[in-house]
Amino acid sequence: MAVYTDISETDLAAFLRDYDVGELLSYKGIAEGVENSNFLLHASSGAYILTLYEKRVNPDDLPFFLGLMQHLSDRGISCPLPVRRKDGTTIGQLAGRPAALVTFLEGMWMRRPTVEHCREVGAALAAMHLAGSDFSLRRANALSVSGWRPLWERAKPRADEVAPGFAEETEADLAFLEANWPADLPVGVIHADLFPDNVFFLGKRLSGLIDFYFACTDLLAYDVAICLNAWCFEKDNSFNLTKGRALLGGYTTVRPLSDREAGMLPVLARGSALRFMLTRLYDWLNTPEGSLVVKKDPLEYLRRMRFHRQVRSPAEYGLEPQGATA
Ligand SMILES: Nc1ncnc2c1ncn2[C@@H]1O[C@H](COP(=O)(O)OP(=O)(O)OP(=O)(O)O)[C@@H](O)[C@H]1O
Ligand SMILES: N[C@@H](CCO)C(=O)O
Known part of the structure; x- marks a missing residue:
């Protein structure tokens, strides 16, 4: 589910009076999603x-998220466009929560993405990176390398409940990543x-990107690794090289990866896993238990982490020679 906060028709109608969207005809909760x-x-x-933004979203981050959607949309990226209220702002309050339309x-x-979908998403990611290059706001990534250990310390004591040896294995990966995480990439x-x-998607064609609520300022190649x-x-947790080739091919046609970015892909992919x-x-x-x-x-x-651990070169992800520069 993802309707944590219920809204009444009266409250919604009052909220919508601040917008120029016309008369409310219907509304219903959307079951998908977990955050908001x-x-x-x-x-x-x-x-x-x-x-309606729930507790994991910091209201101070909303101008970044909504501003980014506006910025990307203005530059031709298909993504949700925040609707402005009559006073020109995009964030309101409904049922005691920050809310936006x-x-x-x-x-x-796509529940079962094909090679073509992977190519499309690679190209769209690169186009988003280029379109975001002149976005003026910044937001640190709380879930990059410096954020992992605090999260791990909270989960570690019970990690072996999920699988024997989980804690020891993860500890080694985390130590490796902390020592080898790159700081010098675009x-x-x-x-x-x-x-x-x-x-x-509409058929084979990508129709848009949604859910910018983890968006932040970080290494572009890390997004590729994600x-x-x-x-x-x-x-079955096996890596599909053909999909990797398509995704990276789609990406690099729009934005080539530098040699250094390409070389760091195994570390970035391991970190993202x-x-x-x-x-x-x-x-x-x-x-x-019993939560919806x-x-x-x-x-x-x-299992993905285990795969990335033994990758030695970006070619193993399907990256073709691009004639890239450092
Ligand atoms: N602009 C949009 N247009 C059409 N459908 C949308 C749009 N935004 C969200 N949805 C629908 O709402 C669902 C949940 O949205 P979203 O992924 O943003 O929620 P979330 O709670 O942040 O979820 P999560 O972080 O788990 O992916 C989507 O799967 C989609 O069905
Ligand atoms: N995409 C995330 C969850 C929502 O951010 C995952 O699959 O773990």
Whole structure:
């Protein structure tokens, strides 16, 4: 589920009076997603998504997230566009929560992405990186290397409940990543959670990117590594080289990776697998039984970490020679 906060029609109608969207025709909660409460809303001017930001979103970050969607949209990236209120602002209050209205994006996410979908997402990620290059706001990534150990310390005492040896194995990866994480790669706006459920398609064509609520300023190649993890592994946890080649091919056609970025892909991919393993592990151990939220499996990402540990060159992810520069 993702309706943590219920709203009454009266409160919603009052909230909408601050917008020029016309008359409210219908609204309903959206079950998907885990972070915020989302509603699909039809007004006489069109369809919108209403999001009520729940406790994991810091209200101080909202200008970054909403400003970024506006910025990217202005530069031709298909993503939700925040709707301005009559006073020109984009953030309101509803049912005691910060709330925003964004435009509805047509399409659906791919449960079983194909090689073509991987190519499209690679190209769209690169286009987003280029379009974000002149975005003026910055937001540090709380879930990059310096944020992993505090999260790990909270989960570690119970990690072996999930799988024997989990704690020892992760400890070694974390120590390796802390010692080898690059600091000298190109930085910019990254999506940081571009999983299949955050990318919409109409047929084979990508129709838009959603869910910018982990977006931040970090290494661009780290975003590529996140996508390799999220798009190019099969259900049996094997890496699909053809998908890797397509995703990286799609990306580098739009934004070539430097030799240094390419060379660091195994470390970045290992770090990205650790990052999602850690948040999943934390949620696995702390989400109450009987909660309606679907818990994601941390072991999927432990297995990806094992794969990345033995990768020696970016060619093993499918990166073709690009004639890149350092
Ligand atoms: N602009 C949009 N247009 C169409 N549908 C949308 C839009 N924004 C969100 N949705 C729908 O709402 C669902 C949840 O949105 P979103 O992924 O942003 O939620 P979330 O709670 O932040 O979830 P999570 O972080 O777990 O992915 C999406 O799967 C999609 O079905
Ligand atoms: N995409 C994340 C969850 C939401 O951010 C995961 O699969 O662990």
